Amino acid sequence: MRILAISLDLDDTLWPIQPVIHAAEQHLDAWLKHHHAAVAAAWPIPALRALRERIAVERPDIAHDFTAQRKLMLEQAFAACGIGRDPVEPAFEVFYAARNRVDCYPDVGPALSALAARLPLASISNGNADLQRIGLRAHFRHTICARQIGMAKPAPAIFHAACARLGIAPEHMLHVGDDPALDIEGARAAGLRTAWLNRSAAAWSDAAPGIMPPDLHIRDLAELVRWIEHHT
Ligand SMILES: [Mg+2]
Structure with a gap:
């Protein structure tokens, strides 16, 4: 050839991706605890993970787009606590910065x-x-x-x-x-x-x-x- x-x-x-995603979830959780304690309490890491998995199933139109899935996950988590879209981008950035710290x-x-x-x-x-x-x-x-x-x-x-x-x-x-x-x-x-x-x-x-x-x-x-x- x-x-x-x-x-x-x-x-x-x-x-290796698994430790990176794990660390990014921890960073997001720490940020939520600091800035939106009620959201962190309502959505611990396993609950957010389950929400994202549900979105992946329910929204095949964004199956190829993990960024869109995670932003929608955040939007729904904040909405469930009566909070609008404003914190979605800063919260995503916390996750995304950690997601790009790879070894x-x-x-x-x-x-x-x-x-x-x-x-x-x-x-x-x-x-x-x-x-x-x-x-x-x-x-x-x-x-x-x-x-x-x-x-x-x-x-x-x-x-x-x-x-x-x-x-x-x-x-x-x-x-x-x-x-x-x-x-x-x-x-x-x-x-x-x-x-x-x-x-x-x-x-x-x-x-x-x-x-x-x-x-x-x-x-x-x-x-x-x-x-x-x-x-x-
Ligand atoms: Mg691969």
Whole structure:
């Protein structure tokens, strides 16, 4: 295969996402306790989480947009306590600032520098991370997220949007991600080549029963750099 560009997933590919969301929920909770104690009392973290999950089910029209889901969650939580929309944006900003304080896996910084020196990179994410705030934006020609495109992975449209922005045919784009269904099956269906980032050393057949294996299987991004150096 001839690779001319690389697209990368973000959450759980460049950093672990669960601790970040957990910390962001804690920051929002602390802010609510300080500024809106009644809302914090009525909506402890598990209750807000359940509200967001309910919104995700009830509003398929914003399934691809975690920012819209979280703002609606806040709006409904404040409304239930008789408070209007005014605190929604400041509360979201507290969550969002913490959501962008990520700890990248140690291989990420050097690998992105090495890859970006050879090939154009794009990010493709269903999440709402801000690479500018995180400090990684300079490595990427384009940042594609489900929120802008109006559709989430595994929809082919989000992968094709990345190919179009880079001016690269899908068969020359290598998509790298951790999720067998969203990243590997989704990218393959869109005509891209695929690299499964498998940091936990799982067997493909266990992680993705019934899904065709990826073109490449890598343990970290340093391994991807070595492959790219030998094949481009
Ligand atoms: Mg991911």
